[in-house]
Amino acid sequence: MDIKSFLANLLDFIFPPICSGCKNKLVQGELFICTICLHSFPKTDYPDLRDNPITHRFIPAIPITYGLALYKLKKQSLLEQVLFAMKYKNQPKIGRFLAMQCGNIWHNDGWVETIDAIIPIPLHKKRLQQRGYNQSDFFAQGLSAALHIPIDLTCVKRIRNTPSQTKEKKETRITNLKDAFTIPQPNLILDKHLLLVDDILTTGATLASCAKVLLEQGAKQVSVAAIAVVEDV
Numbered sequence: 001m002d003i004k005s006f007l008a009n010l011l012d013f014i015f016p017p018i019c020s021g022c023k024n025k026l027v028q029g030e031l032f033i034c035t036i037c038l039h040s041f042p043k044t045d046y047p048d049l050r051d052n053p054i055t056h057r058f059i060p061a062i063p064i065t066y067g068l069a070l071y072k073l074k075k076q077s078l079l080e081q082v083l084f085a086m087k088y089k090n091q092p093k094i095g096r097f098l099a100m101q102c103g104n105i106w107h108n109d110g111w112v113e114t115i116d117a118i119i120p121i122p123l124h125k126k127r128l129q130q131r132g133y134n135q136s137d138f139f140a141q142g143l144s145a146a147l148h149i150p151i152d153l154t155c156v157k158r159i160r161n162t163p164s165q166t167k168e169k170k171e172t173r174i175t176n177l178k179d180a181f182t183i184p185q186p187n188l189i190l191d192k193h194l195l196l197v198d199d200i201l202t203t204g205a206t207l208a209s210c211a212k213v214l215l216e217q218g219a220k221q222v223s224v225a226a227i228a229v230v231e232d233v
């Protein structure tokens with residue numbers, strides 16, 4: 001054993017990696033989430049990617065093409081704990097890991113080859129500074145690697161910081177998001193089919209606001225994907 005693996009093993013012995021869901025120790029070969037938790041997360045399995053609880057949140061106001069999420073997110077579930085750790089407890093790599101799970105299921109689907117680029121919803125720079133990372137970037141990186149689609153981090157800019165949306169009424173949220181995004185070089189998105197990704201799809205207001213700008217500025221199609229969707233908002 002070389003010194004690096006020896007030290008890694010020693011660290012695992014002193015601080016054994018634990019599952020972000022159930023907090024049990026992980027066994028060899030498991031990463032971030034134990035096998036039992038991973039298999040317990042309820043999947044969406046929507047038979048139609050154009051007509052499902054995700055697309056219904058956008059259409060007809062924002063005519064997105066496909067709506068995808070791997071899991072259904074329930075309150076006080078183990079998945080909620082995992083996604084909380086990913087977003088707020090400095091464990092963004094969980095997003096990349098869960099993207100690989102999406103990739104395992106989605107890689108053979110016909111829609112994948114119609115996508116020109118993956119775009120993670122940008123955080124405003126103030127929030128990015130506070131948190132230190134954008135969890136959607138990690139999810140997008142994982143999807144890009146798993147589905148062999150390029151990622152584009154430059155074509156959308158967030159120009160307005162919006163207050164945390166969880167406690168606000170739907171109407172206020174939508175007003176807050178008006179003009180939150182801009183496309184600095186619309187020629188780069190012209191006639192493209194873009195997959196806009198966020199970690200959790202709740203009301204869809206953020207994704208809708210961003211998708212609207214992309215479509216207005218010349219994108220041919222916009223689809224949306226999230227790790228998990230809250231079905232009963």
Ligand SMILES: [Zn+2]
Nearest residue numbers: 019022034037
């Ligand atoms: Zn677990």
